[in-house]
Amino acid sequence: MTSLRRFLSTGEARAGLAMLLPLIVLALLAPVLFPGDPMAIVGQPLLPPFQESALPLGTDRLGRDVLAQLVHGAQTSLLVGLAAALSALCIGAVIGTIAGFGGRVADEVLMRITEAFQTVPAFLLALAFVSVIGPTLASVVFAIALGAWPAPARVARAEVLSIREKDYVAAARVVGKRPLEIAFREILPNALPPVLALSSVIVASAILIEAALSFLGLGDPNRITWGGMIAEGRTVLRSASYLSIIPGIALVVAVLAVYLLGEGAAKARLSKRSYA
Amino acid sequence: MTAPLLSVHDLAKSFGGTRAVDKVSFDLAAGETLALAGLSGSGKSTVARMVMRLIEPDAGRIDFMGEDLTRHSGSALRARRRHIQMVFQDTNSSFNPRATVASALLDPLNTFDILPKPQRAHEVRHLLERVGLSPGLFDRSIHELSGGQRQRVAIARALASRPALIVLDEALSAVDASIRIDLLELLLDLQREQGISYLFIAHDLGMIRAIAHRTAILDAGRIAEIGPTQSIIAAPQTQIGQQLVAAAPRLFHVADQP
Numbered sequence: 001m002t003s004l005r006r007f008l009s010t011g012e013a014r015a016g017l018a019m020l021l022p023l024i025v026l027a028l029l030a031p032v033l034f035p036g037d038p039m040a041i042v043g044q045p046l047l048p049p050f051q052e053s054a055l056p057l058g059t060d061r062l063g064r065d066v067l068a069q070l071v072h073g074a075q076t077s078l079l080v081g082l083a084a085a086l087s088a089l090c091i092g093a094v095i096g097t098i099a100g101f102g103g104r105v106a107d108e109v110l111m112r113i114t115e116a117f118q119t120v121p122a123f124l125l126a127l128a129f130v131s132v133i134g135p136t137l138a139s140v141v142f143a144i145a146l147g148a149w150p151a152p153a154r155v156a157r158a159e160v161l162s163i164r165e166k167d168y169v170a171a172a173r174v175v176g177k178r179p180l181e182i183a184f185r186e187i188l189p190n191a192l193p194p195v196l197a198l199s200s201v202i203v204a205s206a207i208l209i210e211a212a213l214s215f216l217g218l219g220d221p222n223r224i225t226w227g228g229m230i231a232e233g234r235t236v237l238r239s240a241s242y243l244s245i246i247p248g249i250a251l252v253v254a255v256l257a258v259y260l261l262g263e264g265a266a267k268a269r270l271s272k273r274s275y276a
Numbered sequence: 277m278t279a280p281l282l283s284v285h286d287l288a289k290s291f292g293g294t295r296a297v298d299k300v301s302f303d304l305a306a307g308e309t310l311a312l313a314g315l316s317g318s319g320k321s322t323v324a325r326m327v328m329r330l331i332e333p334d335a336g337r338i339d340f341m342g343e344d345l346t347r348h349s350g351s352a353l354r355a356r357r358r359h360i361q362m363v364f365q366d367t368n369s370s371f372n373p374r375a376t377v378a379s380a381l382l383d384p385l386n387t388f389d390i391l392p393k394p395q396r397a398h399e400v401r402h403l404l405e406r407v408g409l410s411p412g413l414f415d416r417s418i419h420e421l422s423g424g425q426r427q428r429v430a431i432a433r434a435l436a437s438r439p440a441l442i443v444l445d446e447a448l449s450a451v452d453a454s455i456r457i458d459l460l461e462l463l464l465d466l467q468r469e470q471g472i473s474y475l476f477i478a479h480d481l482g483m484i485r486a487i488a489h490r491t492a493i494l495d496a497g498r499i500a501e502i503g504p505t506q507s508i509i510a511a512p513q514t515q516i517g518q519q520l521v522a523a524a525p526r527l528f529h530v531a532d533q534p
Contacts, residue, residue, distance in 0.1 A: 166369050167366055167369040167370040168373075171364060171371070171433070175357070175388075175433065175436075176355075176358065177387055190372070190374070
C-alpha cells in the first residue's frame with residue numbers, strides 16, 4: 001500500500017481533508033469569488049446573516065460583507081500558517097542537523113540557544129517581535145516561526161545523532177563526500193519524517209497565534225484576518241455576536257482540520273510499521 | 277625490496293577506558309590479501325575503521341602509499357580515500373535508504389572526478405557487468421535488490437575509484453554460503469586482473485583460507501600471531517589460533533566447493 005493510500009484510508013485524514021480542502025479552494029478562489037476590496041462598504045451596517053441573498057453572512061458594523069472578509073481572511077490564515085510552519089521546519093531542521101552532525105561544540109552551543117528559545121512562550125516571543133519590527137505579513141510569519149523552530153530542531157538533532165552512526169554515512173565519507181554534503185544530502189532527508197510529523201501541530205498553532213496577534217491589533221493592517229474580524233466584532237458582541245462567532249468557527253474548523261490531518265499521518269506511519 | 281602498500285605501526289584505541297586495540301602493527305604488500313581474524317570483540321573491525329580513518333586512533337601510524345594517513349585531514353584525506361576503499365558487512369545499512377544503484381555508483385565517480393561526466397553513466401553499467409550484475413539494474417532502488425546483489429553493488433562502489441586497497445569488513449559474513457563462494461571468486465578475479473590489495477576482516481578461517489595470503493589473528497586488541505595463512509591454519513602457535521582453527525573444519529568444506 002502506498003503512503004498516500006495508507007494516509008487516505010484513515011478516518012482522521014478523510015475528515016481533515018473534507019474540512020480543509022473547501023477552505024483551501026475558497027482561499028485560492030477569493031479574488032474570483034469576491035473581486036474588489038473586501039473592506040469596501042456594500043450594504044447597511046450590522047445586517048444579520050441569511051437576511052439578504054447577496055450578503056448571505058450579513059455585514060459588519062461598517063456595512064462590509066462578512067462572507068467576503070471570511071474568504072479573504074482564509075487566505076491570510078492559511079498562508080501565515082503554512083509559511084510559518086515551513087520556516088520553522090526549515091530553521092529547525094538545519095539547526096538540528098548542524099547540532100547533531102557538527103561535533104560537540106556546535107551541539108552544545110546550538111542546543112543551549114534552542115533551550116533559551118524554548119523557555120520563552122511562543123506567543124510572547126511573537127508579540128514582542130511584531131511590536132518591535134512592525135506588523136507586516138512577513139514579520140508575523142517570522143515572529144511565529146521564531147517561537148516554533150526549537151521543537152523540530154530537537155527532533156532533527158535526535159534523528160541525526162542516530163543516523164550519523166549508520167554505515168551508509170561512513171560509506172559516504174569513504175567515497176570522499178564533504179561533511180556538509182553528508183549532513184544535508186545523506187542524513188537530513190532520512191531524518192525528516194519525524195520532523196515533518198510536527199508540521200500539523202506547528203501549522204495549527206501558527207494559525208492560532210496569527211489570529212491572536214490580529215485580535216490584539218498586531219496583524220498586517222492591509223489584510224483581512226480572522227483574528228482581526230473577531231476583534232472587530234468584540235465591540236458589538238452582545239448585539240451582533242455572529243461577527244465574532246463566524247470567524248471563530250472558521251478558525252476552529254481550520255485548526256481542527258490540520259490537527260486531524262496530522263493524526264491521520266501519524267496513524268498511517270504506525271500502520272506502515274506494523275506492515276513492515 | 278619495495279615498500280609495503282600499507283604499513284600500520286603501533287595502532288592503539290581505547291573506548292571509555294577499555295583498550296580495544298593495543299599496539300597493532302602489520303604490513304600489506306601491493307596485490308596481497310592480509311586477513312585479520314579473531315573472535316567478536318577482538319578489535320579487528322576497529323583496526324579496519326582506523327585504517328579508513330573512520331575512527332581516530334589514539335596512537336600509531338598508518339603509512340599508505342608512502343604517506344602517514346594520520347597526518348591528513350579534510351580535503352587531503354578525502355583525496356587519499358580514492359585509493360583506499362571499503363566494503364561493509366551489513367548490505368542494508370551501508371547504502372542510503374533512498375539510493376539507487378546508479379546514484380550509489382556515481383557517487384565515487386563524481387566526488388573523485390573520475391572520467392569525463394558524459395562517460396560516467398557508461399562506467400556505472402560497466403562496473404555492474406564487472407561484478408556480475410545486469411546493467412539493467414541501473415535505475416533500481418538499492419533496497420529492491422537481494423542481499424547478494426547489494427553486496428556486489430557495494431564491491432562495484434569500492435572498485436569505482438580504482439583503488440589500490442579495499443578493506444573488506446566482514447563483507448561476506450552476512451550473505452548465504454553459495455553467494456559467499458561466488459563473491460570470493462569475484463574478489464580473487466579482481467585481484468588477479470587489477471592487482472588490488474585486500475585487508476580482509478573475518479572471523480571464520482574457511483573464507484580466510486580461500487582468499488588470504490597472510491593472516492593476523494587478533495586477541496583482545498593485540499596481534500596474537502601473524503604469518504602465511506597456510507602455516508597459521510596448519511600449525512597455530514597460540515591458544516586463540518587453535519580455537520579458531522578448531523571451529524573451522526565444517527567451513528573449510530563449504531569454501532572448497534567448486
